[in-house]
Amino acid sequence: MAPPAPRTGDAVFANVERVNAELFTLTYGAIVRQLLTDLEEVEEVNKQLDQISIFRGYNIGIRLIDEFLTKSNISRCVDFKETAEVIAKAGFKMFLGVTASVTNWDADGTSCSLVLEDNPLVDFVELPDTCQGLYYCNILSGVIRGALEMACISPEPNFWCTHQGMCLVRLATHPR
Amino acid sequence: MIGVGKIKQYSNVLDKPLSRGKQEFCLQVSLSAFAFLFSELVQYNQTQVDNIAELERRLEDAGYAVGARVLELLCHRDKGNRRETRLLGILSFVHSTVWKVLFGKVADSLEKGTEHEDEYMISEKELLVNRFISIPKDMGTFNCGAFVAGIVRGVLDGAGFPAVVTAHFVPMEGQQRPRTTILIKFAEEVLRREARFS
Numbered sequence: 001m002a003p004p005a006p007r008t009g010d011a012v013f014a015n016v017e018r019v020n021a022e023l024f025t026l027t028y029g030a031i032v033r034q035l036l037t038d039l040e041e042v043e044e045v046n047k048q049l050d051q052i053s054i055f056r057g058y059n060i061g062i063r064l065i066d067e068f069l070t071k072s073n074i075s076r077c078v079d080f081k082e083t084a085e086v087i088a089k090a091g092f093k094m095f096l097g098v099t100a101s102v103t104n105w106d107a108d109g110t111s112c113s114l115v116l117e118d119n120p121l122v123d124f125v126e127l128p129d130t131c132q133g134l135y136y137c138n139i140l141s142g143v144i145r146g147a148l149e150m151a152c153i154s155p156e157p158n159f160w161c162t163h164q165g166m167c168l169v170r171l172a173t174h175p176r
Numbered sequence: 177m178i179g180v181g182k183i184k185q186y187s188n189v190l191d192k193p194l195s196r197g198k199q200e201f202c203l204q205v206s207l208s209a210f211a212f213l214f215s216e217l218v219q220y221n222q223t224q225v226d227n228i229a230e231l232e233r234r235l236e237d238a239g240y241a242v243g244a245r246v247l248e249l250l251c252h253r254d255k256g257n258r259r260e261t262r263l264l265g266i267l268s269f270v271h272s273t274v275w276k277v278l279f280g281k282v283a284d285s286l287e288k289g290t291e292h293e294d295e296y297m298i299s300e301k302e303l304l305v306n307r308f309i310s311i312p313k314d315m316g317t318f319n320c321g322a323f324v325a326g327i328v329r330g331v332l333d334g335a336g337f338p339a340v341v342t343a344h345f346v347p348m349e350g351q352q353r354p355r356t357t358i359l360i361k362f363a364e365e366v367l368r369r370e371a372r373f374s
Contacts, residue, residue, distance in 0.1 A: 018204035018303065023278045024213065027244055031217050038224060056220060060212040067208055095209040095322040104186075120205055124192065 010094025012072050016094065028121050031056075032136065057142020058149075061080040066149040068094060081109060084171060087113050087144060096120055113170050117142075143172070202309070212307045218309070218320055228318045236326035236341075241331020246302060255257045261371045263362070266335050270328055271298055278327070279304045290357075294367050295371070298328070298358045302308040308355060319343045329357055 068074075072090050077083045079120040088100040098120065121137050221234045250273055251257060260266040271286040275298075289295030303321045311318055321343030329341040337361045347352040 013206065017213070019207050019209040019210045019280065020278055021203050021205045022249070023242075023245075024205045025209050026242040027210065027213055027238075028216065029245075030241050031213070031220070033241060034217075034220070034234070034238060056216045057221070060216055064212060095206045097205050 003125055008131070009072075009090040009099060012090065016071065018097070018106065021097065025120055027127075028113045028139070030141075036131070057139035057144075058146035059142075060139070060147075061143040061146020064095070064143060065150045068147065070153075079109075081105070081112075081130045081163075083148070084112050084114065085169075087147075091147075092116065111171060163175045184285040206293055207304075210304075214320075214323070216307070217323070228315055232318060232322040234321040235320065238328020239323040240330040240333070241329075242323075243327035243332075244334045245330075246278065247328065247331045248345065250277060252275065261336075261338065262373065266332065266337050267296055267298075267360075269335075270331055274327075274331055284355075292361070294362045294364075296360045296362075298360070300356050300358075301351075302353060303343075303356045317345065319356065320347055321358065325358050328360065331361070337366050339366070362368065 024054055052141070066093060072094060074086055074090060077086055084102045088102045089127070092098055092100045092114075098116065098118045100114040100116045102112050105113055119137065121140070125136060127136065182294060199266050217238060218231075218235065221231055221238075225231045228261050243325045250269075251259070254277070255269075256272060260269050267286060270283075272282045275281065275283045281347070283298045283300055285297075286300045287299070289297060298371040303324055305323055306320055309320050311320075325341040327338060332339045339360050341358060344357050344359060347354040
């Protein structure tokens with residue numbers, strides 16, 4: 001029997017159960033607020049938030065990859081370019097309902113940017129002056145890192161968030 | 177820049193429109209994304225506390241912040257800035273409107289407590305947040321619905337109906353998983369005010 005064809009992100013998203021994005025946004029805001037309250041120094045917060053968010057995001061990523069692989073029937077990616085495309089189109093769509101675009105490939109094809117224009121995590125969020133250096137969506141880089149590590153690639157995702165709420169994940173991998 | 181064409185950049189987040197029009201999928205994320213996020217919220221809080229009561233309190237506090245914002249959002253968007261001033265009004269707002277927006281359905285039931293005048297109960301067969309959570313035996317009566325209890329408390333407090341809200345499991349005959357009941361106990365002043373109105 002031929003293996004089932006891979007399903008596009010849209011098709012998968014239409015088939016999974018969905019919840020209101022506002023609940024999701026507000027819950028994530030509550031998490032970030034708790035982290036900020038617990039770790040009082042702003043400098044500490046930034047440092048720890050990176051680690052803790054990555055740690056938390058990492059936990060999510062290592063479990064999320066199973067669900068992603070089951071529901072989307074994606075076959076093994078040939079190279080890193082394909083991996084990035086799959087994450088941007090199928091992965092983000094399936095869980096967050098939005099797609100990312102892949103840009104800014106560097107010369108040897110080992111790093112790129114995933115740009116999220118419409119990110120449900122940052123809806124209506126404004127950072128106060130005391131937290132300007134905070135990478136609010138850093139949990140996403142942890143999720144991607146965890147998922148890719150479980151799929152046997154070791155990436156080094158880094159994350160930036162611009163003022164208008166467009167989020168960039170910079171993915172880099174070791175050259176083979 | 178790629179894909180910037182249709183998205184208008186707002187200089188101030190407060191200028192963004194509250195609803196995103198008819199694009200249904202834009203307003204939703206997958207249930208698993210929310211479930212993963214909620215599980216991390218619970219796990220993070222477990223590392224910060226020593227006992228169950230403290231864990232419930234932290235989840236409730238997280239929910240409280242969500243509830244306060246949900247009230248503002250819904251009052252403005254769905255109710256046309258009309259305030260609820262009566263007890264039954266705010267309860268049915270929570271039971272129907274808030275539940276529908278957050279969880280996609282109205283709550284299973286709303287009951288008045290029989291033993292005390294100031295108690296009301298909203299029941300749900302399976303709370304969305306509890307769907308992928310199992311409580312180990314040694315955690316006793318702990319209920320992650322404390323997060324939802326916090327949301328309800330945030331909504332009620334913001335609307336001027338201070339109350340103590342808790343979540344409990346109620347075992348049901350013939351069902352494997354117990355029902356969850358959100359118990360709302362209103363403050364004295366709310367009942368006195370209600371008595372003056374009627």
